[in-house]
Amino acid sequence: MIDPTKQMADWNQAAVDAAMTYARAGLTTAEQLLRLNLDAARASLEQNTKATRELLSAHDPQELMALRSRLAETNMQQAAAYANSVYELVSETQSALSKMFEDGVARFSKDVTESADKLGKNAPGGDLQAAALKSTLAATSAMMESLNQASRQFAALSESAIKAAAAQMVRGATKK
Numbered sequence: 530m531i532d533p534t535k536q537m538a539d540w541n542q543a544a545v546d547a548a549m550t551y552a553r554a555g556l557t558t559a560e561q562l563l564r565l566n567l568d569a570a571r572a573s574l575e576q577n578t579k580a581t582r583e584l585l586s587a588h589d590p591q592e593l594m595a596l597r598s599r600l601a602e603t604n605m606q607q608a609a610a611y612a613n614s615v616y617e618l619v620s621e622t623q624s625a626l627s628k629m630f631e632d633g634v635a636r637f638s639k640d641v642t643e644s645a646d647k648l649g650k651n652a653p654g655g656d657l658q659a660a661a662l663k664s665t666l667a668a669t670s671a672m673m674e675s676l677n678q679a680s681r682q683f684a685a686l687s688e689s690a691i692k693a694a695a696a697q698m699v700r701g702a703t704k705k
Contacts, residue, residue, distance in 0.1 A: 558622040
């Protein structure tokens with residue numbers, strides 16, 4: 530016989546565990562992003578100090594223009610690398626969270642299916658209720674899979690667009 534109170538308590542505990550896992554993943558990503566920003570700020574400070582020294586040591590306008598062009602290209606490359614690093618970090622986190630969500634939905638679906646099977650065996654008229662529950666669960670699973678598929682396609686498209694934009698940014702700086 531199914532104990533609905535215990536079943537609900539188990540599902541609630543699983544939801545709390547999932548929320549804590551999501552929170553930990555978010556904090557880990559925030560920590561990595563903060564570290565990335567600090568490293569970028571440090572590198573930018575060092576590069577700007579070096580660039581200022583080079584610009585101040587330029588002896589003629591042609592040398593100054595060549596330095597300016599080279600510095601612009603370097604800055605664009607670093608900006609593209611930074612944007613790519615941020616995108617990779619966010620993309621990895623999104624993939625991990627999606628995987629956790631998919632695993633959670635799969636576990637929940639399995640639990641509901643098992644409960645429906647028990648209901649169908651033990652309760653009068655339970656097979657109709659179990660069939661309805663399983664049908665609803667199958668429709669929900671199909672919808673979730675469609676949403677996950679669309680999310681994966683969007684992520685792949687976004688990655689291509691980010692890489693193309695970064696490459697275009699560097700090419701644009703090189704031409705100037």
